[in-house]
Ligand SMILES: *[C@@H]1O[C@H](CO)[C@@H](O)[C@H](O)[C@H]1NC(C)=O
Ligand SMILES: *[C@@H]1O[C@H](CO)[C@@H](O)[C@H](O)[C@H]1NC(C)=O
């Protein structure tokens with residue numbers, strides 16, 4: 274049997290612990306005060322030397338001045354970009370991104386937090402975080418940004434060569450791509466024995482010009498030159514007939530997948546609160 278003194282002692286201890294827990298929770302709410310919101314990013318690729326977009330969307334909020342957008346990069350101290358109270362705040366921006374970033378300010382109200390990055394460099398590749406605070410809550414999502422070089426191929430008839438040949442050229446690729454030829458008539462044929470591909474380093478010593486020559490081609494056939502690396506895939510088609518030359522080309526980025534992030538921590542707080550109230554009443 275516990276004495277009255279022991280019961281009072283343990284009750285006081287219990288109440289102290291419960292109150293302390295409740296205070297921690299209340300402080301937690303004071304800091305967060307909010308739910309989490311959904312933020313979605315899309316894996317994207319940047320073409321060296323050109324402008325790129327890191328795509329991010331969030332649940333829109335009509336309280337425009339409460340919206341804070343922060344872009345961060347793994348391994349980089351400071352921010353890539355910050356937008357708050359309706360304008361850019363670049364006071365904490367890392368120098369690597371100085372003068373190169375912007376958000377689409379008129380699109381923020383509809384939940385577009387995408388970042389425009391000027392003059393993309395190879396070193397811009399990495400993991401970025403899109404972090405959003407609105408009057409409804411906060412959330413973040415990561416984005417894998419790949420950088421390289423990719424460009425459309427152009428195919429021409431190579432009149433200089435002794436046999437009938439086609440010459441496929443694309444000015445900028447990095448990393449070094451694979452090049453393959455195909456034809457509509459000889460479906461599934463392997464042209465590696467009758468073609469010759471070379472890569473010439475461009476003047477900035479990173480990207481390369483791709484040149485591939487296909488020998489012994491026949492008229493009235495459609496040939497395709499396919500260039501591919503881990504970032505992009507490009508195809509050029511050519512058909513030479515007696516009267517005309519038809520061309521077509523297309524470029525496609527690989528692995529554009531979306532990633533979504535919702536932080537569950539504050540959802541846990543909401544379920545803990547009724548429990549702690551229950552414990553306090555007990
Ligand atoms: C955000 O807005 C820009 C500019 O209008 C647009 O290019 C981009 O595609 C938009 N991004 C998303 C994810 O909607
Ligand atoms: C043919 O040779 C000339 C002179 O060497 C060159 O300027 C031209 O680009 C070549 N054409 C093709 C299709 O290779």
Ligand SMILES: *[C@@H]1O[C@H](CO)[C@@H](O)[C@H](O)[C@H]1NC(C)=O
Nearest residue numbers: 453454461462463464465466
């Ligand atoms: C084509 O043949 C070469 C060897 O002649 C081989 O290395 C290559 O893998 C083949 N390509 C395809 C797509 O079968």
Ligand SMILES: *[C@@H]1O[C@H](CO)[C@@H](O)[C@H](O)[C@H]1NC(C)=O
Nearest residue numbers: 436466467468487488489490
């Ligand atoms: C092109 O065809 C001719 C005659 O059929 C042959 O002698 C030559 O080796 C071929 N060229 C290539 C690169 O295969």
Ligand SMILES: *[C@@H]1O[C@H](CO)[C@@H](O)[C@H](O)[C@H]1NC(C)=O
Nearest residue numbers: 466468469470471472484486
């Ligand atoms: C392929 O092209 C390179 C450079 O244009 C040339 O040096 C080489 O001899 C060619 N090889 C064949 C098999 O045609």
Ligand SMILES: *[C@@H]1O[C@H](CO)[C@@H](O)[C@H](O)[C@H]1NC(C)=O
Nearest residue numbers: 473474475476477478479480
């Ligand atoms: C590219 O490399 C060559 C030889 O290695 C060098 O002379 C040249 O300065 C380099 N160019 C740039 C832009 O780095």
Ligand SMILES: *[C@@H]1O[C@H](CO)[C@@H](O)[C@H](O)[C@H]1NC(C)=O
Nearest residue numbers: 491492493494513514515516
């Ligand atoms: C190519 O096709 C056209 C029309 O379809 C035909 O008149 C011509 O004879 C063909 N040429 C060859 C070399 O097959």
